[in-house]
Amino acid sequence: MRTGIATVCLSGTLKEKMQACAIAGFDGIEIFEQDLVTSPVTPEDVRKMAADLGLTLDLYQPFRDFDSVSEDLLTANLRRAEAKFKLMARLGMDTILVCSNVATASIDSDDLRAEQLGRLAALAGDYGVKVAYEALAWGKYVNDYEHAHRLVEAVDHPSLGTCLDSFHILSRNWDTAPIEAFSPEKIFFVQVADAPKLSMDVLSWSRHYRVFPGEGQFELAKFMGHIVRAGYSGPVSLEIFNDVFRQSDVERTAVDGMRSLIWLEEQSAKWLEANAPALAAAGAGAVGTVTAARRRYPMELATLPQVAEPAGYNFAEVKAADTKGLETVLGQLGFEFNGRHRTKDVQLWTMGHARLIVNEGSSASGDNLAGTTADASPAIAGLGFDVDSPVIASARAQQLKAPAVPRKSQANEEVFQGFAAPDSTEIFLCQGSPDGTAAWTSEFGEAASEFGEGREVSPAGGTAVIDHVNLAQPWQHFDEAVLFYTSALALAPQPFAEVPSPTGLVRSQVMVTGDRSVRLVLNLAPLTQQDGSGAGQRKTYQEHIAFAVDDLVTTARDCKARGLEFLEIPANYYEDLDARFGLAPDFLATLQELNLLYDRDADGEFLHFYTATVGSVFFEMVERRGNYDGYGAPNAPVRHAVQYDLLHRP
Amino acid sequence: MRTGIATVCLSGTLKEKMQACAIAGFDGIEIFEQDLVTSPVTPEDVRKMAADLGLTLDLYQPFRDFDSVSEDLLTANLRRAEAKFKLMARLGMDTILVCSNVATASIDSDDLRAEQLGRLAALAGDYGVKVAYEALAWGKYVNDYEHAHRLVEAVDHPSLGTCLDSFHILSRNWDTAPIEAFSPEKIFFVQVADAPKLSMDVLSWSRHYRVFPGEGQFELAKFMGHIVRAGYSGPVSLEIFNDVFRQSDVERTAVDGMRSLIWLEEQSAKWLEANAPALAAAGAGAVGTVTAARRRYPMELATLPQVAEPAGYNFAEVKAADTKGLETVLGQLGFEFNGRHRTKDVQLWTMGHARLIVNEGSSASGDNLAGTTADASPAIAGLGFDVDSPVIASARAQQLKAPAVPRKSQANEEVFQGFAAPDSTEIFLCQGSPDGTAAWTSEFGEAASEFGEGREVSPAGGTAVIDHVNLAQPWQHFDEAVLFYTSALALAPQPFAEVPSPTGLVRSQVMVTGDRSVRLVLNLAPLTQQDGSGAGQRKTYQEHIAFAVDDLVTTARDCKARGLEFLEIPANYYEDLDARFGLAPDFLATLQELNLLYDRDADGEFLHFYTATVGSVFFEMVERRGNYDGYGAPNAPVRHAVQYDLLHRP
Structure with a gap:
């Protein structure tokens, strides 16, 4: 073409x-x-x-x-x-x-x-x-x-x-x-x-x-x-x-x-294949059909390496020059420290199947955008996705003009195929394994005594997974990001939503796999939270990683016991919740006691809570009941308002 | 109410x-x-x-x-x-x-x-x-x-x-x-x-x-x-x-x-007055009618001091710590230096009826926004309008919540009533005089030998007036500015236009008096030319003041002879002009020789040229032929492109 x-x-x-x-x-x-x-x-x-x-x-x-x-x-x-x-x-x-x-x-x-x-x-x-x-x-x-x-x-x-x-x-x-x-x-x-x-x-x-x-x-x-x-x-x-x-x-x-x-x-080319005329369909199977269909027309349609949608998140990576605050929150959330990498300044933290890499690299290294935030404080820097073949998926991404960001590796270390998303988040393609483990974790040393040795890991954490990741997009590259994740990672855009916040409407675009094993939320932050210089940098808008657990109430109690600082939800919210849903008084009291948010629709229920923010990152823990497929959108304005209030409190 | x-x-x-x-x-x-x-x-x-x-x-x-x-x-x-x-x-x-x-x-x-x-x-x-x-x-x-x-x-x-x-x-x-x-x-x-x-x-x-x-x-x-x-x-x-x-x-x-x-x-209240029921209209004249109309209804409608639309621009003010470049351009344009103010660090320059105040105040004084541009280089700082009664007009503006900016004055000096527009341009209300002079100019000393003594003033300048002023508006305050000039100065918004520029579309809102003695153009610059921090500051977007003369070709020749640096118009433009209008070859050659732009519509013709930019200000000279009522909008993209090219030329 x-x-x-x-x-x-x-x-x-x-x-x-x-x-x-x-x-x-x-x-x-x-x-x-x-x-x-x-x-x-x-x-x-x-x-x-x-x-x-x-x-x-x-x-x-x-x-x-x-x-x-x-x-x-x-x-x-x-x-x-x-x-x-x-x-x-x-x-x-x-x-x-x-x-x-x-x-x-x-x-x-x-x-x-x-x-x-x-x-x-x-x-x-x-x-x-x-x-x-x-x-x-x-x-x-x-x-x-x-x-x-x-x-x-x-x-x-x-x-x-x-x-x-x-x-x-x-x-x-x-x-x-x-x-x-x-x-x-x-x-x-x-x-x-x-x-x-x-x-x-x-x-x-x-x-x-x-x-x-x-x-x-x-x-x-x-x-x-x-x-x-x-x-x-x-x-x-x-x-x-x-x-x-x-x-x-x-x-x-x-x-x-x-x-x-x-x-x-x-x-x-795919459309032509799927809609091949009856004559061509009489050929020798699917491949033959395509070929036959193509041969009939003078326009040559090049194809790309084929990839299926990713099977899940392999890991998320947060970068910070000062990792202290981050380590505290992760410990309080129930993450276990899994040691330091043999050759790199990165830590591995896990909770159930959720893996979080804490990159101690200087944020000023400039090799990604999230790392350029003001004060070297934590920011989401990378996401790893499980795919059938990292090499094929990487080839596809590169043919789609994704800038490669190969990670330097020593001999005997797994080489991640990686590229930069439009907002400069580094996307890594990983080999998923059926049992949910990842080979590269063996490159990390023993937890030893460095962090929380002997600390009890929350039983609720045993089945934890990354539920979704929420990334802020620069206003110049929002549409680009949608196409990028659609074409390179086979994620599908859902209808977009607009969430009121104290500094303006936040446009929210969910990208998912068909089985929802990957959920990625792209947020277009209000301009006042962006750098308008055209450099495409994020500014004060906060991003987050959400983990799904089986029993959020227990998880929240454990986190509370470990001293986690929850995002404090106003009492007015719980009154409104009661007016809207007529919840059982005990349940409502539990929600309020633990700063849990709640949503319900025809498909199921959703419980979640947020942590306080560290740098430009915060965390969310969620529990999906039934077939609830959303993200608690009615609660997002509460989250925005409380975060705004904290930022602006004298 | x-x-x-x-x-x-x-x-x-x-x-x-x-x-x-x-x-x-x-x-x-x-x-x-x-x-x-x-x-x-x-x-x-x-x-x-x-x-x-x-x-x-x-x-x-x-x-x-x-x-x-x-x-x-x-x-x-x-x-x-x-x-x-x-x-x-x-x-x-x-x-x-x-x-x-x-x-x-x-x-x-x-x-x-x-x-x-x-x-x-x-x-x-x-x-x-x-x-x-x-x-x-x-x-x-x-x-x-x-x-x-x-x-x-x-x-x-x-x-x-x-x-x-x-x-x-x-x-x-x-x-x-x-x-x-x-x-x-x-x-x-x-x-x-x-x-x-x-x-x-x-x-x-x-x-x-x-x-x-x-x-x-x-x-x-x-x-x-x-x-x-x-x-x-x-x-x-x-x-x-x-x-x-x-x-x-x-x-x-x-x-x-x-x-x-x-x-x-x-x-x-005015609508009720104009649409008083027949019964009330039988009262004693207009005032009686209003009173009668009001008395019939329980809602009290407060009125404002009444002002007519301004009769014209009294002056424009440009502020700069370093006035050298500005003085050069004004001299080349045919402006005459009229001396320095007795007690303030301001100069008066005139050409025909057009008065320009050059304020030598430090841009860092912070008393207006145009003055906060990066490098203390020239920026439009204020506009004076001729009104019937400055006191009444000022009272109206203040009742409309316009922030007052009284200018400090010595005894025996005219006190300008002033207020700040939404973009922080200082708006001054002046007493117009039938012969087009302004009493305050007597506060300025003799031109003496400081600038261009004995320089020949262009004869074309004799009838020059300020034709229009073009101000950049911060994106947060564009609608506010429209209401401000509508309500406080009785200017009427015209249908808005969008002009393509190399950095995005420029939304352009013309505000005029019925007789077009005042034309003010509010431009909403592309975001990349604005500071997105929410501070509402203009950034790299250039503003300008346009002067109308009777004979632009002669004026341009005079300016050229005085060494004025014109904004250079590409040859491609003149070819397109010819294709569109089929102009006489001599006329087209003259336009091209002098870097003049041209437009024509059913009402008349428009000739204009631009100067190079000094700080964030440039000037335009225009000649309106017949009843041409526009601003050469088809030529605006050329202006934007050439200015962009100059800014970005290595």
């Missing part, structure tokens, strides 16, 4: 954008007219720069408001078009995007439109230019891609074809199957954009909320599948108008975009 | 919110349930705190999803309500908001609803509680305020009335006139919210985009007029769900809200 991206997706100057596209690995770009008009670089130099960077210049765009106008206006429009055709010759470009008229259209006649588009095509032909006519979703008379295609057919000129843009088609819920009947010679260009499903006017939706494929809710694999089946083999190019992307680091955003196309390519 | 505000409008803890409301001068508050539930303060202490702060506790809210349910669920809902009634007794509150059911409603029967609301009213009566029933715009069966009122009438219980919320009524475009026929005894509460007119689902619109009255587009004065005519005299309370307000400084936001109610009160 030939990949492309429109310069309008990115921040910076035309030169910065082109360089970022080349670095990200795009085959070509669309030049958004304004990026050229505002640039001091001459068209000839743009052409040379593209050639030097190995980028093709695939589409000049957009030419607006051409058709359905009076003869006077048409004359002016043809003059304007001719000037652009001349410019394109200097740029060495041969395809221009012409959008259906939204502003100056005054005559609703397909005959007239065909005649006017015919004259444009004839002029374009004189300059060797191909006109890709596109139906904008809010075009005055032409807003349906089949309508645009009918006009192209009616004109029947080699210089006139159509441009298919997924946003304009899927935002209107047009059926995409008819694309298959299009002649591939008449599809001059394909643009892809995803978007969250919003109920708003389509123009605002398009101009501000488009996202890269995989970051929204459009059925893009199906859209692409129909296009491939039509026989199209030209560029598949991103055209994303997004308020945040326009403000983000240009190279980061370009990589995010490239990742989305790599993922879409794979998803499209 | 009794003023109120819901705690959900504000950031922080319940205690912080209550204190901010008291400081801002509200009479009472609505307690949003979540703010109490998440608070460590007991209901008794909330009651005491409110009494100490002089705040009444007007409404407990919201009670959700009560009506239209099965008998089982109703029993649970009544139990839940009873718990809240008991809580209200401890809070000393007597009114609760009950919203029409959006979630659990399953039975669409007005008879059943009336029966269920009747049982709620009976229970409420036992506790001395009044139930204010409100139709949510997205209520499942009840979404029309007249429907809610009909149910209240049907129940006919002294403990059941209705709550009228402007958002739920105006977002659905319901006619507000029928309110006048409501019995005032049945209107238990009134909530006001404004909103921009957006095409999106009403729930998202309501939850994220509400703004304070005067910051949106709803006809709130009319809404209030009908309510006053109905005979209502209870609290008028703000209930604003706004993503930005929730993140902003609590005291600032409370003052912004209070200003909106003061303004709304005045606008409502």
